[in-house]
Amino acid sequence: MNWDCLIVDDEVELAKATCEYFEMFGMTCTYVTTFGGCIDVISENAVKLILLDINLGNDSGFKLCKELRKKTDVPILFISARQSDDDVLIALNIGGDDYIKKPYSLSVLLAKVKVILKRYETIKNDGDNREKVTINDKNEIRCGNLRIDIDAMKVYVNEKDAGFKTKEFKLLQYLYENRNRVIAKDELFINIWGDSFFSDGTLNVHIRKIREKIETNPNQPTYIKTIWGTGYMFETPES
CATH class of the missing domain: 3.40.50.2300 (Response regulator)
Known part of the structure; x- marks a missing residue:
C-alpha cells in the first residue's frame, strides 16, 4: 500500500x-x-x-x-x-x-x-537554472576544500564524506547556488521546507549541524555567515 x-x-x-x-x-x-x-x-x-x-x-x-x-x-x-x-x-x-x-x-x-x-x-529535479559545475560527467560543485556531489547528494570535506543528511544537503546546496547573496530566512523556509511557517529553531539547528561538518571552527565560520536579523550568506573563499 x-x-x-x-x-x-x-x-x-x-x-x-x-x-x-x-x-x-x-x-x-x-x-x-x-x-x-x-x-x-x-x-x-x-x-x-x-x-x-x-x-x-x-x-x-x-x-x-x-x-x-x-x-x-x-x-x-x-x-x-x-x-x-x-x-x-x-x-x-x-x-x-x-x-x-x-x-x-x-x-x-x-x-x-x-x-x-x-x-x-x-526537490531533487526542480527544473531551476541555478549554476552547477560538471566534472567527470557528474554534477559537482567545488569550493575551497568542499566537493558537493549533486547526483549522490553527498558533501566531501578534504575528500572525506561529511555524512550529510538529506535536508542538510539541500540547504547547503541552495546556499551555495545563491552564494555571496544575503538569503532571508523566509526564502530558505519556502525553498527548502516548502512553506514559510517553520520555526527559526528548525533552521538554526540545521545551520549549526552543517557548520559542524564543514567548518574548521563552527563558531567562526568561513563559509556560512549569519546576517543578524535577516538570514544567512554563503561566502566563497575568493569573495
Whole structure:
C-alpha cells in the first residue's frame, strides 16, 4: 500500500480524527499507536510522510525517529503536547523536519503536510537554472576544500564524506547556488521546507549541524555567515 501520511500517536481518538480529516481532502492516511506498529508499516508499505508523537506508551518517539532515520529519509514531523525548547531541539537534532505542538489545527496541519509532500516530490529535479559545475560527467560543485556531489547528494570535506543528511544537503546546496547573496530566512523556509511557517529553531539547528561538518571552527565560520536579523550568506573563499 502507498500512504501519503502515517500517523504514529498513542492518542487513538486524535490519531483517528486526524486521519479521517486528511482522507476527506483526498489524502491516503493510516495510523498506528506503537513503536512496533510503525516499523511494521514502514517495512511493508511506501510512506511519504510521518507524523510522530514523542510519548508512545512505554516507548519514545525520539527513539523511533532515530531508528527510522536508519531506514528512510521521508519527512518526519513531530506532534507533541510537550512544549519545552529542549524537546524541540532534540527532535530537530535527531532527524525531525519540524515540531508541531498540540493541540493543533487540523486545517493548518493538513496545509503544512500537503506543501511538504509537494516540495519533496520535486526537490531533487526542480527544473531551476541555478549554476552547477560538471566534472567527470557528474554534477559537482567545488569550493575551497568542499566537493558537493549533486547526483549522490553527498558533501566531501578534504575528500572525506561529511555524512550529510538529506535536508542538510539541500540547504547547503541552495546556499551555495545563491552564494555571496544575503538569503532571508523566509526564502530558505519556502525553498527548502516548502512553506514559510517553520520555526527559526528548525533552521538554526540545521545551520549549526552543517557548520559542524564543514567548518574548521563552527563558531567562526568561513563559509556560512549569519546576517543578524535577516538570514544567512554563503561566502566563497575568493569573495
